[in-house]
Amino acid sequence: MMRTNFTLLTTAAGRKMTKNGLDQLLVRRITNSLPCAQHVMVDYFEGKEEPRTDADWLNAKDYKEIPGPSNFELIRGYFPGGALYKTTIKEMEVHFRKKYGDIIRFNGTVGKTDILFTFNPADFETVFRNETIWPVRVGFQSLAYYRLEKRPHIFHGIDGLLTSQGRAWGYMRNKVNPVMMKVQNIRPNLPAVDGIAQEFIERLDSILDPHTGRLSTDFSEEAKMWAFETVALVALNTHLGLMSREKSNAMALKLSESIAEFFSLCYYYEVIPPFWRYFETAGFKKLIKAYDSITEITTHYIEKAMEQFDQSAEGKSVLEKLYRIDKNVAVVMAMDMLMAGMDTTSSALISTLYFLSKNPEKQEELRKELIALLPEPNMPLTEENTKNMPYLRGCIKETLRFRPIANGNFRIAGRDLVLSGYRVPKGVGVYMATMTLSNSDAYFERSAEFLPERWIKSAKATCPVSQKHNPFVYLPFGFGPRTCIGKRLAEMELETILVRILRNYRVSWVGEKPLEYINNLILQPAGEMSFKFEKL
Numbered sequence: 001m002m003r004t005n006f007t008l009l010t011t012a013a014g015r016k017m018t019k020n021g022l023d024q025l026l027v028r029r030i031t032n033s034l035p036c037a038q039h040v041m042v043d044y045f046e047g048k049e050e051p052r053t054d055a056d057w058l059n060a061k062d063y064k065e066i067p068g069p070s071n072f073e074l075i076r077g078y079f080p081g082g083a084l085y086k087t088t089i090k091e092m093e094v095h096f097r098k099k100y101g102d103i104i105r106f107n108g109t110v111g112k113t114d115i116l117f118t119f120n121p122a123d124f125e126t127v128f129r130n131e132t133i134w135p136v137r138v139g140f141q142s143l144a145y146y147r148l149e150k151r152p153h154i155f156h157g158i159d160g161l162l163t164s165q166g167r168a169w170g171y172m173r174n175k176v177n178p179v180m181m182k183v184q185n186i187r188p189n190l191p192a193v194d195g196i197a198q199e200f201i202e203r204l205d206s207i208l209d210p211h212t213g214r215l216s217t218d219f220s221e222e223a224k225m226w227a228f229e230t231v232a233l234v235a236l237n238t239h240l241g242l243m244s245r246e247k248s249n250a251m252a253l254k255l256s257e258s259i260a261e262f263f264s265l266c267y268y269y270e271v272i273p274p275f276w277r278y279f280e281t282a283g284f285k286k287l288i289k290a291y292d293s294i295t296e297i298t299t300h301y302i303e304k305a306m307e308q309f310d311q312s313a314e315g316k317s318v319l320e321k322l323y324r325i326d327k328n329v330a331v332v333m334a335m336d337m338l339m340a341g342m343d344t345t346s347s348a349l350i351s352t353l354y355f356l357s358k359n360p361e362k363q364e365e366l367r368k369e370l371i372a373l374l375p376e377p378n379m380p381l382t383e384e385n386t387k388n389m390p391y392l393r394g395c396i397k398e399t400l401r402f403r404p405i406a407n408g409n410f411r412i413a414g415r416d417l418v419l420s421g422y423r424v425p426k427g428v429g430v431y432m433a434t435m436t437l438s439n440s441d442a443y444f445e446r447s448a449e450f451l452p453e454r455w456i457k458s459a460k461a462t463c464p465v466s467q468k469h470n471p472f473v474y475l476p477f478g479f480g481p482r483t484c485i486g487k488r489l490a491e492m493e494l495e496t497i498l499v500r501i502l503r504n505y506r507v508s509w510v511g512e513k514p515l516e517y518i519n520n521l522i523l524q525p526a527g528e529m530s531f532k533f534e535k536l
């Protein structure tokens with residue numbers, strides 16, 4: 001790893017984090033003596049609770065009675081020739097649900113806790129309503145390992161929102177919430193975000209064949225660059241200039257490549273038992289290299305931005321606000337924003353454009369709203385003129401119902417719970433299969449149709465499918481204190497880019513096959529992007 005003069009996470013600053021640091025150190029000690037960090041999660045639920053003696057609990061069936069496959073069935077299924085070989089999470093859900101019903105128990109394999117899959121929205125509500133103040137969502141363990149154990153001299157015990165748990169997570173989230181979750185801190189970024197959306201249109205114009213309406217490059221790569229440029233503007237306070245892909249952007253391009261590498265490798269190390277703690281394979285070393293590169297380049301940009309903060313009066317940017325609250329938190333949060341903010345938002349953009357392409361009458365309906373908003377396509381977007389865009393918002397919501405970024409939501413049960421009539425002890429992992437339910441007629445009438453109207457209040461009276469839905473079936477950004485921290489930003493980014501694209505082009509899908517998806521860390525559009533763009 002190149003030496004970095006990354007001195008922000010100093011001992012002096014770290015003093016503020018004593019409790020947090022101690023917490024992490026203790027966890028590290030325990031973690032090292034156990035096969036897997038997931039066992040430790042239970043220790044994050046502080047405080048002893050009395051055993052449950054209420055009737056619900058006492059009358060419920062025993063945990064061990066929850067049906068599910070044996071480890072042997074699972075292993076056999078995943079071998080070549082097995083029923084689960086090369087299946088997606090969705091196919092796996094269908095397979096097991098058919099066999100075992102709406103709640104399924106998977107025994108913890110080497111070093112992992114048991115996981116329950118539930119398809120019952122009443123269970124989702126129970127899980128979320130019983131979260132403690134520090135909800136636990138396990139994930140990105142290789143990143144936690146990298147930050148806490150591989151490079152502790154850089155991170156000094158702060159492993160970020162994506163990976164941390166318990167007090168450490170609460171400490172960071174409390175600092176970040178007031179900046180990231182408040183509309184009034186995110187909306188002022190609109191002109192800059194819109195500036196990048198306009199650059200994106202210039203970029204599309206330059207790579208578009210006006211005769212065929214097809215792009216000379218892969219649209220998914222273009223969408224990723226747009227998302228990365230936009231989130232970097234907020235996270236690093238820097239205009240990377242990726243829309244022009246100039247040689248001078250080598251560092252920025254390397255950063256986006258490393259993040260793409262992290263996305264493609266991280267999932268594998270997430271699902272296999274964590275042998276990588278003891279033996280680093282070539283693939284794992286590649287992932288560590290990607291983490292090093294992300295750390296190094298992000299640090300470079302942040303240090304440059306911070307030099308200006310020190311000299312100038314307080315500004316309005318998200319990075320600066322975070323920096324003035326806590327430098328260390330600002331640095332790690334910026335990295336997490338870049339890691340979480342590229343593939344998620346670009347996937348949502350591609351899916352929305354796809355559904356609008358396949359439903360041209362909905363696209364025209366939306367365009368009417370956009371023309372009223374921007375009579376001239378190049379007029380600026382402002383906080384004022386973007387207040388009222390119900391149809392656009394309906395289209396985004398409907399897309400995230402159809403193809404959310406995550407198949408489901410996950411929590412470690414924060415308390416002893418009764419789920420689908422069974423006693424479930426605190427500490428068990430619960431996967432809530434939201435996408436399956438939000439794509440089912442049982443929860444959304446005419447669920448296979450793209451109907452933005454179902455989300456529009458003023459259309460409720462006339463729309464035949466706008467009846468109230470169970471709110472726990474549709475949770476594209478998660479729920480509760482651990483909900484997506486980038487929600488406000490992602491919504492603003494998506495709205496802005498969709499206004500710009502659809503005010504400039506009529507978009508259609510000319511592929512014979514529908515849009516494909518791959519399912520790794522998230523559900524991501526893949527394969528050929530058969531969009532056709534006709535300039536309006």
Ligand code: HEM
Nearest residue numbers: 161337340341344348405477478479482483484485486490
């Ligand atoms: C359409 C875009 C996006 C979707 C659908 C999405 C969805 C989600 C979901 C489902 C979660 C888990 C929430 C939970 O467990 O309750 C999450 C967490 C998170 N997201 Fe997003 N996300 C998006 C964009 C972004 C962006 C742009 C950023 C960065 C600015 C971001 C940063 C994060 C972070 C840091 C977390 C972890 C929060 C925590 O554990 O405290 N996301 N996101």
